[in-house]
Amino acid sequence: MLQNLGRLKVFYHVFSKGSVLSASKILHVSQSAVSQSLQKLEEEIQSQLFTRMHKRLVPTAAGERLFAVVHPFMQELAGCLKNIKQSREKPFGELRIGAPVEFGKAYFPGMVARFREQYPEVTFYLKLGNPATLLPLVETGQIDFAFVDLFLTQNQFFANLDIYHFSPVVDEEIILACSKRYYEKQIKSDHSFSHLKSQQFIAYRHNAQDVKNWFKHHFNKGNVKYDVVLVVDSQQALISAVKHHAGVGIVASHLVAKEMKEGLIVPIHTPKPKIINQISLVLLQDKVPTLTEKIFQKFLIEKIQSMNLFS
């Protein structure tokens, strides 16, 4: 490896201009400085880079070879620095964002599209997943920030949560729901634990973690085996199953607001307060957000809150 990269810059300009003097003007140093730098470089790689002709430097094969490497780099570097610089003045570049699957699927494409209307130079990388997958990505800088919901996975253990900064974005009401027909046939207004625990459940995992969480909250009962009749990978699928009377399931209330109004889907309440699933923006505690990040976060939060999920 070369010990002094700075001399490559001198070489680059000398090669480009074919002259020490004009290079020295570009570099704002004396021609002597350029001459000396160049000699040091040649000494270092122990090869002539130019043959000295009167008032002119003619590149040797080694010089040509080196320039072929340095030239494109200088171009790219200049472009890269320009990008970094201009992303301080106006949003620019790729934003790498994590989000829960439902949240991401439901809101992100539209948000991104609308944001890009305003800031067309911003591109996106969207990683969907649960906190267990997203937080490590935030920690290692593989994504810039993430949205996470804490309910469905709230009982999982995360070490070092204090390296993150959480800011609540929106609250979802989490309910246990079933179709009206299922309710009338199976629930019959009996909201006791012993009755409810024997229902047929639609869950997101085979272990029914979401269901367990719901019962833990409402009855303070854990470690119960529930009858999971269907495992789904999305709330939309769950809602569809519920509509078809397949059983009861956990869902964000705003996603079934219409169905509840029409009486197709019925929430199952208990005396305990509602479960609120807090969706938070999470970023590294010490990270100074870039302009692009700040603007997009502001944009996204405003849009989401203006949608008023409880309406």
Next chain:
Amino acid sequence: MLQNLGRLKVFYHVFSKGSVLSASKILHVSQSAVSQSLQKLEEEIQSQLFTRMHKRLVPTAAGERLFAVVHPFMQELAGCLKNIKQSREKPFGELRIGAPVEFGKAYFPGMVARFREQYPEVTFYLKLGNPATLLPLVETGQIDFAFVDLFLTQNQFFANLDIYHFSPVVDEEIILACSKRYYEKQIKSDHSFSHLKSQQFIAYRHNAQDVKNWFKHHFNKGNVKYDVVLVVDSQQALISAVKHHAGVGIVASHLVAKEMKEGLIVPIHTPKPKIINQISLVLLQDKVPTLTEKIFQKFLIEKIQSMNLFS
């Protein structure tokens, strides 16, 4: 443009190792020096490149972007320097060579093949042309050296011939020749100027510069208009034309040695000494030849001379 490229090297290692300390070990400087360099760099581009976490640096988007440019460059640079270095120890890389058309066509392919058997890491770029095109390429470093013959174009004017170094490689005997049948029918042993100048000529240019040079040498007569019946672009074509009794033409004697021995082609002599076309190796006066160049030049000259063009 970045003012201090050296700091990129520090950045590169810090990014690679994700740690100031381990970068400092690689760079053989103190941990503090690395820390300071990095801060200077961030200051210079006015963007954070890493978010500082406890005992760890996590790259930001800007850092990732910069690394994406610097990383491939460092790889290529290392490779390039390795190449340059090893081309000091054994022949390596591309040789860019100029040669006269005939000379190049006749000898080069075989030479290159045989050389590459011995030094397979050497590749070639061969530019065929006359001195008027080759010398400027040597001067501007676009080819490393060239072989030129001076006879056919000897009367052309070249400025600054003293920036080149010429070393004779081989002497060709240049003759005026025709077929035996043409000789017996048209020349009839009359080698006088007045008789010869009225023959039918095969030449390499419309202006018959080669023919003019021959008459200038043998009779000291210039500025005569000759009857050029055929213009060819190669000695092989000229030889073919001569064999078919089309007229007389200038050719290197060794190219028609066999035909002369068999009596098919006849040279036209005069009392003046033979014309010797000296083929020289030409390189820039001040250029220190690389190992690859020296070895190939030696190889080529030995091969050519061992062929003994006058045999």
Next chain:
DNA sequence: TTGTAACATAAGCCTGCCTTAATCTATAGT
């Protein structure tokens, strides 16, 4: 609580880069 590991900061030294000035040399101009 203490110890430790890793990064940041402070202060001063010293290397190495840059400047100025002189020298060299090929070309242009008279």
Next chain:
DNA sequence: ACTATAGATTAAGGCAGGCTTATGTTACAA
């Protein structure tokens, strides 16, 4: 032929900037 000029190299010395040592800070482990 003589001089002037322009561009490169060489030499010497000043000084900025990078490096080192020492200290501060902080989170994690024991």
